[in-house]
Amino acid sequence: MILKDKTQTSSSSLKLDAGIKQEHDVAFYLRRAYKNSDNVMVLNDLRIEHDGESAQIDHLIVYTYGFIVVESKSIRGEVKVNEYGEWSRSYKGLWSGVPSPIKQAELQLKLLKQYLCANTEKVIGKFLGIQQGLGARCYDVFCAISSDAIIDRSKAPKDIATKLVKSEFVTDALDKKMNFIKFYNLAAKIADTRPTFNQDELLCICNFLLGDIQQQNVVNEAQAVWAAPATLMTNTAAGSVQPTPQAAVITKPPTKAVAVDAVAAQCKHCGQCSGLTAQSGRYGYYVQCGSCGGNTPLKRPCPACNSLNTKVSRAKAVYRLNCADCSTIATVEFNSN
Incomplete structure (x- = not known):
């Protein structure tokens, strides 16, 4: 990362x-x-x-x-x-x-x-x-x-x-x-x-x-x-050193919050996107992989502004990633089948 x-x-x-x-x-x-x-x-x-x-x-x-x-x-x-x-x-x-x-x-x-x-x-x-x-x-x-x-x-x-x-x-x-x-x-x-x-x-x-x-x-x-x-x-042929042509520098505007419908969970150990089961533990919410048994935190950087100041909340069976910096809220999706 x-x-x-x-x-x-x-x-x-x-x-x-x-x-x-x-x-x-x-x-x-x-x-x-x-x-x-x-x-x-x-x-x-x-x-x-x-x-x-x-x-x-x-x-x-x-x-x-x-x-x-x-x-x-x-x-x-x-x-x-x-x-x-x-x-x-x-x-x-x-x-x-x-x-x-x-x-x-x-x-x-x-x-x-x-x-x-x-x-x-x-x-x-x-x-x-x-x-x-x-x-x-x-x-x-x-x-x-x-x-x-x-x-x-x-x-x-x-x-x-x-x-x-x-x-x-x-x-x-x-x-x-x-x-x-x-x-x-x-x-x-x-x-x-x-x-x-x-x-x-x-x-x-x-x-x-x-x-x-x-x-x-x-x-x-x-x-x-x-x-x-x-x-x-x-x-150069004369032995002098010259800079090679370079691409123009692209300056990006400051990142703004964007609407993000959902982010997908994926096992960080084997890369599986299916067979994931939501769990909660000492460090928050995570998914357990049915293929390899590995655990992957649901917390991640904000998909809109890349801020690390995020947390995962749960409302019944729905998990959401909340960014404190740009207020983006994204549903965290995972396939349990």
């Missing part, structure tokens, strides 16, 4: 534009992979402040077992990482050292963990199901490098080499790290001792991260277009 989009930005600097385009490419792959996921929340361009320090995180993944920071880096040419974890890159045949984006991401992750742990009571106050606090969760980092870079990992320490991926492989690396165990693999689920967040807890954590600090950027912003990744620069 994409809870904070990557905004379309512009800059007068070709170097900055290349970095912005790289972040858009990574955000595109994240959106394609996780936009319909209830267990993976994506927050792009997240800013946090804690203890006099601040960090601008390119992409934060909040998932069932913890948190992953993804740092985007636009690097053309060849990149090498030596046995000490030191980075160097070539430009027009000349080599120079560059700061480690893995170390940068680790510093951001450390500040995020300190920030969450320092506000544990504030976050926990929004839900009751969390156990073992926030410090015991999984915290990891990755660096997504431009697809046209040449990466030499031959001498890099293993723990660094596995965190360095090209943009198009970033979701493969994330899926492997998150390691979601299939619902039917009971033995593996029993052996998995990682503490978990449920969907309501994930949404509460993300709401805290988005709401506690004013989210802003230092460049002019417009709504993201979500174009497919493409090369930002091309080399």
Whole structure:
């Protein structure tokens, strides 16, 4: 689920534009992979402040077992990482050292963990199901490098080499790290001792991260277009670098409430839309799947304005999704046959 989009930005600097385009490419792959996921929340361009320090995180993944920071880096040419974890890159045949984006991401992750742990009571106050606090969760980092870079990992320490991926492989690396165990693999689920967040807890954590600090950027912003990744620069015959033509930026007007007749429930585990039975529990209303036995919350973002400030109400056999922000009311339909 994409809870904070990557905004379309512009800059007068070709170097900055290349970095912005790289972040858009990574955000595109994240959106394609996780936009319909209830267990993976994506927050792009997240800013946090804690203890006099601040960090601008390119992409934060909040998932069932913890948190992953993804740092985007636009690097053309060849990149090498030596046995000490030191980075160097070539430009027009000349080599120079560059700061480690893995170390940068680790510093951001450390500040995020300190920030969450320092506000544990504030976050926990929004839900009751969390156990073992926030410090015991999984915290990891990755660096997504431009697809046209040449990466030499031959001498890099293993723990660094596995965190360095090209943009198009970033979701493969994330899926492997998150390691979601299939619902039917009971033995593996029993052996998995990682503490978990449920969907309501994930949404509460993300709401805290988005709401506690004013989210802003230092460049002019417009709504993201979500174009497919493409090369930002091309080399001319003379060897100079010129920007490739790009599609016009589409600025969308503010979202207004619309009439929504109904939203359909679907099992998040096996995708079934039939054989669903409505239930109520500690965290509200949900449906149980007759095919796989999995539970799926009826609560979801508002279909009109995408707000997370929603709740599910029931009147006899009718369930409704109510949005507190735009006042949209949608009937939640599910097929019990």
